[in-house]
Amino acid sequence: MLFPSFAFLVFLPLVFLAYWYLFGRDLRLQNAFLLVASYFFYGWWDWRFLGLLFASSMGDMIIGLALEGTRTPRARRAWVALSLVINIGVLATFKYFNFFVDGLSDLMLLMGMQPDLPTLRILLPVGISFYTFQSLSYTIDIYRGQIKATRDPIAFLAFVSFFPQLVAGPIERASNLLPQFLRPRTFDPVAARDGLRQMLWGFFKKIVIADSCAPWVNEIFAGDVSSTPGITLFFGAFFFAFQIYGDFSGYSDIAIGCSRLFGIGLSQNFAYPYFSRSISEFWRRWHISLSTWFRDYVYMPLGGWRTKWGRLKNILITFSISGLWHGANWTFIGWGLMHGGYYVPEILRDGKARRDHAQLRDLPAILLTFLLVVLAWVLFRSQSLSTAGAYLFYMVRHIGMSPGALLLWVWRPEMAWVLFLLVVEWRARRTQHALAVMPAATWQRWSIYSFLVLVTLIHLDMSTSHDFIYFQF
């Protein structure tokens, strides 16, 4: 079920009302209801993968209990390894099997052999990368002694499948989300109101920004890059930067806002990443739940991060795995490595991470960081490394700055909405989401809501279903 769909418009109020008014007095019933609603939400897309979701979750719950009941380090290592094998195995089968088989075939061809390897024709279960990582972090955290295993299967299954964040995150840690399923929840009208505001901003970003930028991006990336002006190619990448931001951070805002309606807090997933002054800051602000997941479960365990060389090695390894997490294509690995490469000057300089918020005087650093990010998005969006290379090559080669061509791209409604987004988010950059701080007067607040609803309604495209980009990951 997609967030911007009629089905969700009916589903959400019904689930909300039943959750608080029918099951609000009994935590177990509330969790059971959330579980059923979440499985319904997921099954609406394809019910055949519900079994996989259930089996994968139950597997981790059982392993979690086994881990807690085991004292010997060797046996504990064996249990956590089993969890890794199951989760990564599921992911590898559905997502990477053909990628690795193709790679092996290419290698065998290079060696003069005639490979005849089998490939799988299977559908990628939506959200598999998200829920396997969430589930996996649970067993790893038990192994590390950071959390206790739960004996409540309903709460655990509801934690893994919680519908707002099931298909595209944020990837929650058990230490943050699971306890919220184990203690009684009370309705907080202030949080719920704020959640609705965050959802509204999320819908605006998805429908007005991402879906408006998408047609330009699709057209430019599908065209013949060798005969396209460099400025057009640049704006193709520029609009993609806002398409993916609007799409994914919009989804996250809707997910976080929606879960607040149910008295459950999810962690912030985007913190105005395009106002970052360096690549390391960008990664502290972009897809935060994934970045911290990789930091805690890949980067840190690699060790040796106290030396410059160790840090660089870990960053390159972590980013290539992170790239691969996004999709079974060399372009994603290239995108990850490109970002890893961007870290080199920072590591060599040994600079300290800045925790304050950007100011106008930081504009040159913000623009430079944004430009680097835009260049890397070309790899992310391209079908292959060669097409990405050609795109970047012709973008630089044909970059002639004709004022007419520039005006053609700048003077567009999409650009006006992108600017609107930037202005609103710049003003709100110290807060959790763009509409977190609102005027005190009711009529002013309602005017802002009405404006956003109207603009979103006008941009809502009824002719096609616009999936979220991150659903495919």
Place this chain on the structure above:
Amino acid sequence: MRLLLRACLFALPWLLLMVAAYVWGPHISTIDYLGGIRAKQERLTALGSPKVVLIGGSNVTFGMDSPLLQEALCRPVVNMTIHASLGFRFMVEQLEGGLGRGDLVIAPLEFSCYHDPSPINDTHMLALDRQPELTGFVPWYSRPRVFAGILVMRVQAVWKVWSGAWKDDSPHEVFRADGFNEQGDLISHLEMPVRPPDRIAELKYHSPTIDPSFWPVLERLQRNVEQSGAELIIAWPSVAESSFRPTASDSVRTALAEHGFTILGNAQNYVQADTAFYDTHYHLRATGRRIRTERLVKDLCSNEKVSCCR
């Protein structure tokens, strides 16, 4: 509860705005092509039996010469086709109560009919926006979604008129409700050049496998046909050469055979050069349309279920 009340209070003006846009606003599109359904439906109920009824998708709307077919089969023809996106189920619903003894239903189904027989999309919104009487052909559980879509699109239409995005309200040269002949064939495109010049949109092939939900719909049509004393002939759509995939056609024939259905003639016979088409791989122009109809007549007349008068 207070939050709910406030949310309802906030939503109320929006609902009123949508209702106002529905009552007083412009239609959701300036193109009224789907308005052609009304005349087709009226002809279906007005004609007695025996008659020939065509269903299937716009390949038949654009690419059938019904007067020629009428002459060959000595029966009046009603070409019910208009847009494959309405779905096979919608087409089958349209025929309920409209068939009689001796009728011949010819169904040159497009691949989307096999792949997704019961879609609900903006084509339904476009159709129901001008003809609410078609609501009965949409499943009850999809009606709220379709009407919500119409309400949203009506607001968008008000905005388009107000902002000047719809400057020209003259009817489309081809896609217009008055572009059909008496039998229901579209004729406004016949002498049009290929658009864009020398290139037509390639068919995006769906999975060659047939969706399981196709069979109950086909069986329902078969039941309706049998109970009315009519005959059903499944036929091939016309396809442009560059889009023809023999393997896809073979898999359709095989699957139909496995379910006890036969398909008339050979798919290859209904393939024509790309230049015979107007804007898509399915939309034949004048010459191609005549050739396609002649081939269909030949196939029909060599079939024992069909009686021809020449």
